[in-house]
Amino acid sequence: MLYGLSRSCWKMLLSLGILTGVSVCQTVTQASCSYSFFPTVFFTPPLSRYSVFFPSGINDFRTVVGGAFQTGFIRWKNGGFTFPKGTSSLSDRNDKGISIGYDGNNSPIILSGTSVTSVAVAIGAKTFTGPGVVVSRINDFGSIVAIGPSYFLPVC
Numbered sequence: 001m002l003y004g005l006s007r008s009c010w011k012m013l014l015s016l017g018i019l020t021g022v023s024v025c026q027t028v029t030q031a032s033c034s035y036s037f038f039p040t041v042f043f044t045p046p047l048s049r050y051s052v053f054f055p056s057g058i059n060d061f062r063t064v065v066g067g068a069f070q071t072g073f074i075r076w077k078n079g080g081f082t083f084p085k086g087t088s089s090l091s092d093r094n095d096k097g098i099s100i101g102y103d104g105n106n107s108p109i110i111l112s113g114t115s116v117t118s119v120a121v122a123i124g125a126k127t128f129t130g131p132g133v134v135v136s137r138i139n140d141f142g143s144i145v146a147i148g149p150s151y152f153l154p155v156c
Helices: 007-026
Strands: 041-044 049-058 064-068 071-075 089-093 098-102 108-112 115-118 120-123 126-129 134-138 144-148 151-155
Touching (some): 049 071, 071 098, 089 134, 098 134
Parallel strands (some): 071 089
Antiparallel strands (some): 049 064, 064 071, 064 089, 098 108, 134 144
């Protein structure tokens, strides 16, 4: 007898502990994920050719951005597309509707509505802009992760 309990009492307590543990494990719910797809190949009648969408970013509202035939695209949750002027591709989009990407010269840009603004990165006394500055992600506060000439750069 250990601690004043008989062997059969210990077996019963151990069994109850195992059953309790099993029932706790069974109450854990499986994560639920949903996926939606859209065709990435499309035909452009004016050009009489096929082209491809290259999605590269998505926000919490399921708005997808990317590049398609030398222009950026925005694919809305409802399936509609927008091809913003002044863009060659878009990399990411935040929940406030601001996108980052590139213009026709491969210079990094910020797209807000229909307004396109160049991105410049300052490190000390040096400012970097144009091709060679790579914009990667933008958060909901507008901070951009960029890679400059041999640097990882947070941009505001």
